[in-house]
């Protein structure tokens with residue numbers, strides 16, 4: 238722990254002012270604090286972030302994938318760097334804290350280091366990752382995915398509802414799509430570790446009275462598209478006992494999804510999100526239904542067995558109704574473990590600062606998922622009021638944010654000193 242060295246104390250008013258100023262740069266025609274990737278307010282917000290990074294003494298550049306990168310040089314330019322950051326885009330109708338706390342917190346850490354005259358041995362790299370939230374191309378974590386070398390040509394060929402390709406949108410936003418696929422200056426750097434400060438987006442910390450969450454792992458996601466094929470008949474004439482109603486079979490599947498999530502041991506959830514009647518009409522027995530669902534857990538074993546059990550339940554219920562069903566599964570993210578040494582450093586520093594902490598899994602996906610493929614990864618959570626997130630009511634107390642930034646600073650200093 239950083240014993241013997243004065244602790245870096247975040248400036249409350251400065252963080253508060255930054256949060257307010259950035260929140261004002263938003264899409265006026267949408268609910269809440271909307272600032273979606275590639276929108277004009279997003280471009281303006283990143284100009285604002287660039288200015289704050291420069292004020293903090295960071296050397297600012299964009300990498301090939303459109304990530305905004307600020308570097309606070311350390312004493313040993315060749316030493317593997319420390320990276321911290323998050324994202325400043327939001328979902329439509331989103332809040333003012335998701336991702337934003339991690340970017341503004343990282344900038345505050347750089348300011349504190351510079352003001353205290355303390356230079357780290359390693360470069361401190363602050364990243365505002367491009368487009369973390371899912372978008373019209375149904376692809377999240379654009380910047381961190383690219384940085385980890387996981388963005389593909391097929392991803393850039395994805396089309397939105399209007400037929401526009403993601404690669405074209407990159408180009409329109411001033412990012413060369415082929416550079417986004419390549420290995421540029423940032424990716425060639427050796428990296429010591431990545432730590433992301435983020436709001437919890439769930440209710441656990443608040444319920445347990447903890448100011449900080451030390452993230453143990455990030456949940457893997459299994460996504461399901463279930464297609465039910467029954468028989469279209471006249472809704473007025475076909476007797477009830479003689480129907481092959483695809484929507485009723487899908488309704489049984491929705492309940493099976495919920496049952497599956499309720500049976501999870503540690504952290505496991507299951508959600509049916511959408512059921513579309515492809516040829517819906519009020520006087521026709523539903524024939525073709527597309528149901529979308531997902532399961533998340535940090536327990537890979539549970540995800541596997543739950544997937545098999547759910548598939549069995551859905552097929553059995555559909556067969557009993559004479560409805561055919563096909564199941565397409567996609568593993569969207571595998572379970573990602575946070576680095577145990579980084580978890581230990583965060584917990585130790587929280588203890589030394591007298592901050593109550595809890596070890597918690599993350600049910601939400603973060604840029605940290607992709608960074609973990611590249612280097613040791615850790616995450617620091619701060620509580621979300623009422624567990625609300627991805628809505629205008631999303632909130633985290635300023636005192637909790639200050640705790641988080643203080644801990645991020647202490648963690649970076651401690652990691653800097655470790656071989």
Ligand SMILES: [Zn+2]
Nearest residue numbers: 324335336369
């Ligand atoms: Zn986020």
